[in-house]
Amino acid sequence: QVQLVESGGGSVQAGGSLRLSCAASGDSASRYCMGWFRQATGKEREGVATIDRVGRTSYADSVKGRFTISKDNAKNTLFLEVNSLKPEDTAMYYCAAKTKGGGRWSDAGNFGYWGQGIQVTVSS
Numbered sequence: 001q002v003q004l005v006e007s008g009g010g011s012v013q014a015g016g017s018l019r020l021s022c023a024a025s026g027d028s029a030s031r032y033c034m035g036w037f038r039q040a041t042g043k044e045r046e047g048v049a050t051i052d053r054v055g056r057t058s059y060a061d062s063v064k065g066r067f068t069i070s071k072d073n074a075k076n077t078l079f080l081e082v083n084s085l086k087p088e089d090t091a092m093y094y095c096a097a098k099t100k101g102g103g104r105w106s107d108a109g110n111f112g113y114w115g116q117g118i119q120v121t122v123s124s
Contacts, residue, residue, distance in 0.1 A: 009118035022095030047106025
């Protein structure tokens with residue numbers, strides 16, 4: 001099992017930046033494809049970005065060019081650099097570890113380990 005704890009969220013103005021972190025414990029995050037998801041109030045959870053065990057990344061169209069996912073295997077930590085933030089990026093952000101194969105990269109059902117989530121609020 002792997003435990004995931006997010007940090008680095010907060011409130012920023014449009015155009016601002018944040019760096020979200022996800023510290024893993026209990027197992028090595030390098031063994032998993034890792035991802036960031038978000039859920040805005042009243043909306044379904046959506047995939048933001050994933051990074052697989054060899055570093056290949058996938059991004060939602062809405063965040064391409066603005067968000068960057070990365071990981072530090074030595075620190076067992078996943079990151080999400082979020083730049084040029086927009087009010088529509090406001091959501092609870094979750095990190096997750098993929099435990100099942102198949103489907104699209106953004107299928108939340110394939111991710112079996114989740115953090116508790118952290119709020120990102122972007123004001124206009």
